[in-house]
Amino acid sequence: MNGSLDFGLKDKVAIVAGGGALGQDIGNGRAASILLAEAGAKVLVVDKDELLAETTVQMIEERSGEASWISGDLTESDQCKKVVDFAISKWGRLDILDNNIGIASKLSVVDESEENWDHIMDINLKPMFLMSKYAIPEMIKSGNGGSIVNISSISATRPKGLTTYSASKGAVLSLSQAMAVDHGADGIRVNCILPGPVYTPMVYSNGMSKDHRSQRQNASLIEIEGDGWDIGKAVVYLSSNWARYITGHLMVVDGGCSLSARPRG
Numbered sequence: 524m525n526g527s528l529d530f531g532l533k534d535k536v537a538i539v540a541g542g543g544a545l546g547q548d549i550g551n552g553r554a555a556s557i558l559l560a561e562a563g564a565k566v567l568v569v570d571k572d573e574l575l576a577e578t579t580v581q582m583i584e585e586r587s588g589e590a591s592w593i594s595g596d597l598t599e600s601d602q603c604k605k606v607v608d609f610a611i612s613k614w615g616r617l618d619i620l621d622n623n624i625g626i627a628s629k630l631s632v633v634d635e636s637e638e639n640w641d642h643i644m645d646i647n648l649k650p651m652f653l654m655s656k657y658a659i660p661e662m663i664k665s666g667n668g669g670s671i672v673n674i675s676s677i678s679a680t681r682p683k684g685l686t687t688y689s690a691s692k693g694a695v696l697s698l699s700q701a702m703a704v705d706h707g708a709d710g711i712r713v714n715c716i717l718p719g720p721v722y723t724p725m726v727y728s729n730g731m732s733k734d735h736r737s738q739r740q741n742a743s744l745i746e747i748e749g750d751g752w753d754i755g756k757a758v759v760y761l762s763s764n765w766a767r768y769i770t771g772h773l774m775v776v777d778g779g780c781s782l783s784a785r786p787r788g
């Protein structure tokens with residue numbers, strides 16, 4: 524033992540779906556991309572916005588990691604196939620998929636429009652289905668099993684007025700466990716992370732008052748604010764050999780928020 528952590532990710536190939544973030548800021552997907560690369564994986568960063576994906580790759584390269592980027596709208600089947608094909612043509616194998624894409628909606632079923640319901644379901648579920656559909660056969664061909672991590676939310680189990688979002692994220696829990704059952708015999712582990720309120724550009728880019736921010740922070744039993752790195756570290760752990768006996772797991776990463784009755788903003 525030399526004291527360094529070896530997650531067994533050296534020479535593994537990972538795709539992070541939704542790996543961009545605004546500016547130099549840290550969202551869940553960007554953090555996972557950077558940390559997977561730091562742990563030794565070659566990382567394909569995918570985002571519908573090419574500048575955001577490219578910036579993540581630059582941040583990885585500044586830390587001496589290996590990464591590439593590709594843009595695409597992952598609600599579309601041909602784009603998902605193109606992404607998986609790109610990873611295979613570049614690195615010849617695929618081991619890890621982080622299905623990170625998701626957007627919120629704030630309304631009850633009474634106030635929600637049918638159009639927005641369809642839109643949220645499309646973005647929060649379809650990329651997970653389509654990326655997994657094309658990634659799993661390649662993981663099997665690569666011959667060493669694989670890991671898929673789907674990003675849900677504590678809103679799946681502790682709703683707080685984000686009803687369409689909660690429903691979509693609840694489906695992510697079932698999807699993850701069903702996929703774990705379907706593909707366990709292929710050596711593919713499928714796990715799911717339920718983040719609490721973490722401070723990412725997606726939640727603060729339209730502005731967040733000081734009060735709202737401290738309410739989110741104080742919702743945690745340990746009164747700390749979660750950030751993208753907390754989620755990225757959980758992705759690395761679940762993707763690594765350290766988690767080789769873990770599949771179908773729903774991992775809450777929320778500083779205890781979901782055990783607390785405190786409002787989370």
Ligand SMILES: NC(=O)c1ccc[n+]([C@@H]2O[C@H](COP(=O)([O-])OP(=O)(O)OC[C@H]3O[C@@H](n4cnc5c(N)ncnc54)[C@H](O)[C@@H]3O)[C@@H](O)[C@H]2O)c1
Binds near residue numbers: 596
């Ligand atoms: N931030 C939070 O408080 C929080 C809490 C619970 C769960 N989550 C979940 O974590 C995940 C990441 O959230 P985040 O806030 O860190 O965002 P993020 O910073 O990781 O950004 C997600 C990226 O996905 C990209 N994207 C969106 N739609 C896409 C599409 N159709 N095709 C390709 N790329 C697309 C966006 O351009 C964005 O760069 C989401 O699933 C979200 O629901 C976040």
